[in-house]
Amino acid sequence: MKKINVALLGFGNLGQSVARILLEKKEEIEKVYNTTVSVVAITTKTRGNLVDAWGIDLERVLGNIQETGVFPKASETMLQRNALDVAEAVEYDVLVEMTPLEYATGRMATDHIMAALKRGKHVICANKGPLAWHYKEIEALAEKNGCKFLFESTVMDGTPIFSIVRENLQMCKVTEIKGILNSTTNYILQGLEHGKTAKEVVAEGKKRGFIETNPKNDVEGHEAAAKMAALVNVLMGADITPDDIEVTGIEDITKEDIDKAAAKGNVLKLICRAYEKNGQLHVKIAPEEISKLNAYATVTGTSQVISITTDLMGTMTIIEESPEMEQAGYGVFADLLTIIKDL
Amino acid sequence: MKKINVALLGFGNLGQSVARILLEKKEEIEKVYNTTVSVVAITTKTRGNLVDAWGIDLERVLGNIQETGVFPKASETMLQRNALDVAEAVEYDVLVEMTPLEYATGRMATDHIMAALKRGKHVICANKGPLAWHYKEIEALAEKNGCKFLFESTVMDGTPIFSIVRENLQMCKVTEIKGILNSTTNYILQGLEHGKTAKEVVAEGKKRGFIETNPKNDVEGHEAAAKMAALVNVLMGADITPDDIEVTGIEDITKEDIDKAAAKGNVLKLICRAYEKNGQLHVKIAPEEISKLNAYATVTGTSQVISITTDLMGTMTIIEESPEMEQAGYGVFADLLTIIKDL
Numbered sequence: 077m078k079k080i081n082v083a084l085l086g087f088g089n090l091g092q093s094v095a096r097i098l099l100e101k102k103e104e105i106e107k108v109y110n111t112t113v114s115v116v117a118i119t120t121k122t123r124g125n126l127v128d129a130w131g132i133d134l135e136r137v138l139g140n141i142q143e144t145g146v147f148p149k150a151s152e153t154m155l156q157r158n159a160l161d162v163a164e165a166v167e168y169d170v171l172v173e174m175t176p177l178e179y180a181t182g183r184m185a186t187d188h189i190m191a192a193l194k195r196g197k198h199v200i201c202a203n204k205g206p207l208a209w210h211y212k213e214i215e216a217l218a219e220k221n222g223c224k225f226l227f228e229s230t231v232m233d234g235t236p237i238f239s240i241v242r243e244n245l246q247m248c249k250v251t252e253i254k255g256i257l258n259s260t261t262n263y264i265l266q267g268l269e270h271g272k273t274a275k276e277v278v279a280e281g282k283k284r285g286f287i288e289t290n291p292k293n294d295v296e297g298h299e300a301a302a303k304m305a306a307l308v309n310v311l312m313g314a315d316i317t318p319d320d321i322e323v324t325g326i327e328d329i330t331k332e333d334i335d336k337a338a339a340k341g342n343v344l345k346l347i348c349r350a351y352e353k354n355g356q357l358h359v360k361i362a363p364e365e366i367s368k369l370n371a372y373a374t375v376t377g378t379s380q381v382i383s384i385t386t387d388l389m390g391t392m393t394i395i396e397e398s399p400e401m402e403q404a405g406y407g408v409f410a411d412l413l414t415i416i417k418d419l
Numbered sequence: 420m421k422k423i424n425v426a427l428l429g430f431g432n433l434g435q436s437v438a439r440i441l442l443e444k445k446e447e448i449e450k451v452y453n454t455t456v457s458v459v460a461i462t463t464k465t466r467g468n469l470v471d472a473w474g475i476d477l478e479r480v481l482g483n484i485q486e487t488g489v490f491p492k493a494s495e496t497m498l499q500r501n502a503l504d505v506a507e508a509v510e511y512d513v514l515v516e517m518t519p520l521e522y523a524t525g526r527m528a529t530d531h532i533m534a535a536l537k538r539g540k541h542v543i544c545a546n547k548g549p550l551a552w553h554y555k556e557i558e559a560l561a562e563k564n565g566c567k568f569l570f571e572s573t574v575m576d577g578t579p580i581f582s583i584v585r586e587n588l589q590m591c592k593v594t595e596i597k598g599i600l601n602s603t604t605n606y607i608l609q610g611l612e613h614g615k616t617a618k619e620v621v622a623e624g625k626k627r628g629f630i631e632t633n634p635k636n637d638v639e640g641h642e643a644a645a646k647m648a649a650l651v652n653v654l655m656g657a658d659i660t661p662d663d664i665e666v667t668g669i670e671d672i673t674k675e676d677i678d679k680a681a682a683k684g685n686v687l688k689l690i691c692r693a694y695e696k697n698g699q700l701h702v703k704i705a706p707e708e709i710s711k712l713n714a715y716a717t718v719t720g721t722s723q724v725i726s727i728t729t730d731l732m733g734t735m736t737i738i739e740e741s742p743e744m745e746q747a748g749y750g751v752f753a754d755l756l757t758i759i760k761d762l
Contacts, residue, residue, distance in 0.1 A: 240587060244583060246756045247448075368711070371714045389746055392578055414589075
């Protein structure tokens with residue numbers, strides 16, 4: 077039986093979802109790939125850190141988090157190390173970067189990743205910051221050191237957007253990307269449609285757990301911009317940052333705008349677009365009127381949609397329907413299986 | 420430079436599309452995979468057959484078909500062999516089965532495939548018959564002889580449905596499949612909606628080239644049933660034939676039915692469904708009323724849609740927007756690249 081040692085940076089909803097899937101599929105991984113996955117480190121900002129070369133008991137840790145919100149204080153494996161220390165010093169085979177998105181730079185997450193790649197370790201990244209701000213630099217180091225750098229869960233959770241283009245649309249050139257990639261804004265626009273105020277909708281979304289404490293970066297389009305930068309850097313060979321994207325958020329949308337659109341049989345959606353025109357890449361995020369007869373108009377709640385247009389395969393539209401946290405966890409898990417398969 | 424010899428059975432719209440892509444991507448394949456693709460045989464029912472161990476000049480053949488509708492009669496490579504003869508006797512590495520779907524048995528295409536697999540040759544199949552009627556038998560022989568058996572273009576052209584589940588949704592168990600998989604019926608229902616008679620719509624579709632001379636198998640749901648049998652056999656591990664599917668076509672749908680649905684904010688669509696309930700697989704094809712607020716209602720013209728639900732990834736819906744013949748050709752081409760990559 078082979079063994080693969082994994083370090084998890086971040087253990088919020090996503091990290092916990094990954095841990096649950098690892099427990100659930102433990103026997104199947106052992107059977108299919110003759111491999112045991114051992115989590116040797118978990119770092120968090122507020123719950124403490126765990127390092128254990130013998131493997132952390134995920135079931136116990138999940139129970140602790142459930143009960144007390146933190147790791148067991150008395151644990152002999154508890155260490156006062158931060159994520160970068162772990163990336164640089166702990167013995168692991170795969171680093172999983174799941175720290176929160178850091179707007180404007182994506183630097184901290186990138187530092188964790190570079191530290192791992194410098195040591196010749198594989199990296200799974202669930203944080204879109206490094207792709208949005210430093211993709212070329214990371215990709216170059218990964219290639220130089222023969223490491224895998226995978227990041228399926230950064231856009232639309234575990235929906236295999238990056239893998240589909242990389243593995244299933246071989247030799248296709250991506251000419252256009254379009255999508256509704258931020259569910260907070262989509263949810264707010266839908267609420268306005270139904271006569272609620274933005275404030276009411278945000279309060280409701282926070283209560284239901286899928287709108288962040290401060291949704292400013294969602295509402296102003298910055299979260300979507302980070303995703304679009306990641307998408308065009310990876311899929312269209314671009315080298316941009318979110319600052320290069322023309323972004324208009326939904327903060328100025330009023331009920332009147334929505335009613336005006338409705339009178340024409342349209343709905344308002346925050347649409348992300350990237351396309352090439354005369355050899356020039358254009359990337360834009362802005363509210364647009366979409367016909368109710370278009371599939372995009374039917375994407376509501378927490379669902380998201382992306383359309384990939386290529387030279388050979390025309391346009392393929394993928395809707396992720398009402399994802400739960402498990403779907404984001406699956407994105408990380410699928411990346412891990414890709415690494416395990418190649419061991 | 421490696422060389423891969425390919426035999427094409429069938430050279431209608433699909434085969435010609437494959438040939439055009441092979442010409443277009445010739446240099447890229449040589450560069451990326453250090454491999455030359457050589458077509459050593461083409462068989463057809465009405466255009467003649469070509470066999471040439473040195474490689475057929477695809478550009479010349481496409482030109483001939485364009486001009487005269489048949490292969491060059493005087494060609495020294497012209498042979499009076501049928502598809503099975505070629506499958507059994509010609510020297511090739513990959514057989515591409517593109518003969519027309521044979522309802523009720525799928526036998527002839529299956530015979531071609533089995534002949535190739537018996538000889539240890541790889542097979543690409545664009546014909547859903549073998550998957551709908553004989554998948555287990557073919558798959559077993561392919562595995563025994565270490566051959567690849569790929570069939571991406573059988574459902575939704577080149578949309579990589581089978582590859583996504585096989586490669587990108589690893590360890591996910593498919594629990595449900597749903598789709599609008601027959602564009603003829605979708606197009607007819609849409610025409611009825613707009614006040615045309617079925618006869619008028621069919622005539623129009625034939626003129627535009629995407630409705631067959633005799634659309635009976637489409638209208639009665641048999642074409643969709645062949646696709647669903649293929650899907651559940653491959654993706655859900657079933658062993659059924661289209662005869663095991665409960666099929667209701669659209670032949671009895673009237674304008675009144677459509678108006679009644681419209682009054683409720685619905686449209687009528689021919690919906691394919693497969694799901695497990697109490698350990699039992701249910702597969703059903705029938706017209707259903709779909710809310711206009713659902714993405715399925717927006718799938719019109721020649722577009723198709725499929726939703727795959729898995730235990731770990733929830734529901735992913737994929738729309739293929741207004742495919743052209745090139746997209747079906749791409750499905751075969753992508754399968755060929757998969758084989759080339761592993762050479």
